[in-house]
Amino acid sequence: MARLTIPPQELVHPGHAACPGCGAALAMRLLLKGLGSRTVVSVPACCWTVIATPYPTTALGVALLDNPIESTGASISGIRAAVDALGLPDVTVVGFAGDGGTADIGLQALSGMLERRTNAIYVMYDNEAYMNTGIQRSGATPEGAWTTTTPVIGVGRGKPERKKDIMAIVLAHRPVYAATLNPSFPEDFVRKVETARGIPGPRFFHIFAPCPPGWRFTSEATIEIGRLATDTGVFPLYEVEDGRLRITRRLSSLKPVEEYLSRQGRYGHLTGAERERIQAQVREGWERLRREESVGPPPGPVRPGVAATSGPEPATVDSG
C-alpha cells in the first residue's frame, strides 16, 4: 500500500451541498487536513455558506461561524481576540472567503486584519466570479472570461478588464506568510498549510478553485484544469515568508496557455489574437515572479526578531 502523502483526518463531512467536482470543496477538505481540529472557521456569504450549512446540518468537523460578506477580516480579528481571552492559544482562526468577498466586497476588512497583525489565516478561494449567485463577474474574474454579466453577445467579448492581483495587494501589507495553493497539488497544498499554521501573525492563502458550472467544463476535469493552470503559468505556485518569495513548483518551461483555455467553455469565444494577448500576459507574470524570487526580500524585518536575508533558496522541485 502506498504511504499516505496527506493527513488521513477528515474534517469535511460528506453530504455537503457543493456541486459535483467542486474545487472549493476539495480546497476546504485539504485545508482542514493541514490545520486539524483545533480550528475555528469564519465563512462569509459565498458558495461555502451554502455548501456547509443546510440547516440544521454542518459539513465541518470544526466550529464554523457565518458572517456578512464584507466582514471576514473583521470577523477573524474578533474571533482571535475572543479565543485569546478564553485562553486558547492553540486554536487556529481562519477566514474562508470567496474571491468576490475578498478582492471586492471584503477588501477593506482584509486590509484591516492584515494591518492589525491579527494572528489568523485569511483564505481567498478563487473560483473567479460570484458563483453562488449565478456566475457574475468579480474583480478576480480573468480578462476575456465569459460570465453572466460579461456576456459574449454583440460587442461583448467576456470581461474586458484584467484580474485583480490579490497577492500583490496582500503582500503590500507585509504578512508573515502568504502563498498560492492549488488542490491539484495536494502535497504542496498541505505542506503550505502546515507551514503557515506554525507561524503566528497575519497569513494569507490564495487558493485556486475550479468551478465546473461557472467555467463551463464537465465535473471530472477539475483536477486536470487545476494542474494546467499551474503548468501553463496562469496560476503559479509560490510562497512568501518574511518577504522572501519562493516558487514551489518550478517549471523549466511553461505549457502553452491554449491547453488551459481550450478546456473551458468560458473562453470558447476568444480569437487567436485574444489568446495570444493572454499568453503574453501570463508569460510576463511568470517572468516577473522569477525576478522577484531572485531579487530577494525588501529591506527590514517583517516579524520582530526575524532578520531579512537575501537571495532565494535552492530550487527543490522541477517538472517539465
Add this chain to the structure above:
Amino acid sequence: MIEIRFHGRGGQGAVVASELLAQAAFLDGKHPQSFPFFGVERRGAPVTAFCRLDDRAVRLRTSITRPDIVVVLEPGLLRAGGVMDGLPPGGLLLVNSRDDPARLPAPPEVRRASVDATAIAVAHGLGTPMLPIVNTAVLGALAAASGAVRLDALERAIDRFVPARPAQNRAAARDGFGAVRLAPAEVAVRAPPVRAGRTLRAGLELPDGPLAVVSSATIATSAWRTMRPEIDLGRCTRCNFCWKFCPDDAIELNAEGYPVVRLEHCKGCGICAVECPPGTIAMVAEG
C-alpha cells in the same frame, strides 16, 4: 428567562400575539424580546414567532429551539409536526381547541392547556367566522395558564398597541383568561431543570453547543449522480489518488488501503476515474 414559541397560520395573528405579549411584559417591568421566524410569508402558511421574557436584558438572538411554552393558534398544526419540538418535560402546551386538554396529542410529561379561542373571537366579532383573529383570547389564556404575564398588563398593552377594536380584544383576553382549561402532565415530572447554558458573564447566555450540530453525512447525495464509479480492485495499486482528489469525501480507504466508494454520498463527478493512474475506475451509468 421564559421562552415561548407561537405557531399559527398566516393571518391568525401569531406574530402580533408574540409582540403583544412582549409589550405587556415590558409594561410589567420585564425585558422582553419578540421576533418572527424569517421565512415564507403567505396567508395560510405555517407561521412561527418567538418571545423571550426575562428580568434582565436578553442577549440571545437565536430562534427558540427549546421552548418552555408552546402556543398553538390552530389545532390542525399539531398534525403538521415540529410544533412540539424541544418542549421539555414539565413544559406547557397551550392550544386553541374545543377539546379537553387531557386529550391533546402531546407527550405524557407535558402540561397541557386548551381554550376555545375561536368561539371567543367570533363572539366578540374579531376577524371573520372563516378566519377569526384568535390571538388576544389565546394571550388571555396564556396569562392564566402560565403566569408569564399579568392580565392587567396584557389589557394595557392591547389598549396601547391594538389599532382595531381594542375594547373587544380586551374582552376576548379576559374571556380567554377565564375559559382556559388545564391538565397536568400524565407522568410526574420535577420542575423544569435550570437551563445548562454556558454562562461566561452574568447576563450573557450562550447555547450549549453550535446551533447546527447535525452532520451533513446524514444527507444522502446519491440521487445527484447519473454515473457511478466502479473500481477494478484487481488492478488497483492502492495509490489512493481517488481518495486524495474526491471533493465529497465519498471515498474511504479500508484497512488494507483499498478504496471504498460511499455510494450514498458519491455525486458521480468522475474525478476519481480521470485521476486513477492505472485507469482502474470506470464510470458506469446508473439504473
